[in-house]
Amino acid sequence: MVEVFAVASGKGGTGKTTSTLALGMALAAEYDVTVIDADTGMANILFHAGLSDVETTLHEVLAGNAPVEEAVYRRFGMDVVPCGTSLGGFREAEPGRLRDVVATLAERTDVILLDSPATLGSRSAVLPIVLADRIVVVLQPTIPSLSDGLKVQEYATTYGTDVAGILFNRVTDDEAIDRIATKAQRYFEGETLAVVPESETVRAARRASEPLLAHAPDSPPAESYWEAASALTVRPGESAAVADRFRSAVIPDDS
């Protein structure tokens, strides 16, 4: 069984990478989880997961220079596929090969989380959303962020990708978020999975090169991610069928 989620938002800095690793660790309590850094132009899972020194990353795999197995690292109870950060690596990477990477990994895991690029950045940035079964939209509690998030939802649903839920991150005002979340519920197709507070602990985890749930598993922001993961019901797709779907997916042309 497998389900593929893209963790997405309109712009950068909303907390996609933080959320991908946190949801991944929380889901790993129940499922076999694989996390892939599909943000191949602005990769940073490696910095959040203590993998900045590894030899082989998704860049080499997407360039056709390494088998995917060489870029899979067992960390924090999950399989993590980091991506390199060099411009040269990005230039050599063939984005369409991501389909084969996901297809291969889909045959050996229960949940795949794709840490996705800022969707509104370029046409090729929508690839993870096109490929995923469902997306988790990471939002900050501001009107521009909600507006961006709605565009991401529109992209996703255009490609037949459902919305699993929305995640509010970097929340400072408890009262305002209740109002905003209630409103958002009307416009977003998925439920509100959790509200994650703005917290110095999240930044400290990043500085320590550890996912939040490894660095401070009992902290308030970590609690929110545990809650989000338990609100997320994984739909078990048949692995071989999901792999076939990925291999034959049509890539939107990047023009």
Ligand code: ADP
């Ligand atoms: P994205 O992947 O969407 O660009 P990141 O997960 O890299 O976003 O987060 C961007 C920055 O914001 C990072 O430095 C991260 O540590 C910080 N950050 C994310 N979530 C929080 C939070 N809840 N509280 C404080 N800082 C946060």
Ligand code: MG
């Ligand atoms: Mg990121």
